[in-house]
Amino acid sequence: MTFSAEKPNMIEFRDVHKYYGDYHALRGINATIKAGEFFSLLGPSGCGKTTLLRTIAGFEDISSGVVLIDSKDMANVPANVRPTNMVFQSYAIFPHLTVEENVGFGLRKDPRSKDEKAKAVAEALEMVGLKGYGKRAAHALSGGQRQRVALARALILKPKVLLLDEPLSALDKKMREQMQVELIKLQRQVGITFILVTHDQEEALVMSDRIAVMFEGQIAQLADPETLYRRPASRKVADFIGTMNFAPAAVLSEDASGVEVDAQGFGRMTLSPDQVMGGATSEGNTIGLRPETLTILFDGQNATDREVFGTVEEVVYYGDMTYYDVRLDGAAEPLRLSMRNVPGRPVLDIGAKARLGWSPSAAVLFR
Ligand SMILES: Nc1ncnc2c1ncn2[C@@H]1O[C@H](COP(=O)(O)OP(=O)(O)OP(=O)(O)O)[C@@H](O)[C@H]1O
Ligand SMILES: [Mg+2]
Structure with missing residues (x-):
């Protein structure tokens, strides 16, 4: 779980503010996320986790400040050309398509040959532990399996950053714990930056290299799990973590x-x-x-x-x-x-x- 400081920055927020009308949803976010890091945004409902994640993906404009990805300013860079991909809750897969059609969906416009694409799909399915499931109808899968399909579909596009917004919240406790371990392994294997949104403090502690604890549009503390647990910066953080x-x-x-x-x-x-x-x-x-x-x-x-x-x-x-x-x-x-x-x-x-x-x-x- 140790993380070397020499890794290059993948995401940088510089004094990011976001207003929805009069509502000040992000209130001066400053943070750096390293390449290859498993990073979590943790905080209670409504604190701005999803909003912050969406500013990385480009689904949300910011009111002021700067978001950099891989040292490039993302102002005016539309979502579809950013090197990011987002995984939502399990329902974001297409139930009427097969597993391999789901996974290959993002490769529709890819110029590679049919065989090469099929190979990429097979590799992605193997990566998430769904080898041999390609022909299965997506609706005939369990919640955990659907979540894996969503992951494979995101990973096949080889993003630099994978954004995960409460991806495990629809699963029951046992399945969620199993998927947590698999996600950690997967992240180590592919080595890309994962940014996970969760309001489950245990999930964040188990999975993350570092965690940003957010309250009311601000980061209250950004640290590794042990520091957050043993040296919480405030009573509020201490109360939220365990x-x-x-x-x-x-x-x-x-x-x-x-x-x-x-x-x-x-x-x-x-x-x-x-x-x-x-x-x-x-x-x-x-x-x-x-x-x-x-x-x-x-x-x-x-x-x-x-x-x-x-x-x-x-x-x-x-x-x-x-x-x-x-x-x-x-x-x-x-x-x-x-x-x-x-x-x-x-x-x-x-x-x-x-x-x-x-x-x-x-x-x-x-x-
Ligand atoms: N499109 C919108 N228009 C107006 N207000 C919004 C909009 N989206 C979010 N908000 C508000 O901004 C705040 C932050 O929302 P956000 O979705 O980022 O919270 P969150 O931390 O992801 O919460 P949750 O854990 O419930 O998903 C909330 O108070 C929410 O009501
Ligand atoms: Mg949210």
């Missing part, structure tokens, strides 16, 4: 080596500068801790760093995991913890006293 526990914190002192805080329920700690984020809400400064960084300590177990005490308020058993809500002594809100279940270890009941292990090194401060 679950994070927040505890009110008072800043006691600070210098170049870090910030000393007193956090409700946790006490005093010093956080290094890389653990200090902006993006506090109007409620004030808070520390943030992910559920898996808090551990219930059972009899005989010692904390590797610090320990605190609390009471179990909720228990949700998931088979492999148990989720607990634990309220620390002196805290206003319970914390969410996730514990891997181990044979022989008890699951605590509601009302039980719990001893928790934690470490300031896993915390971030939003201020």
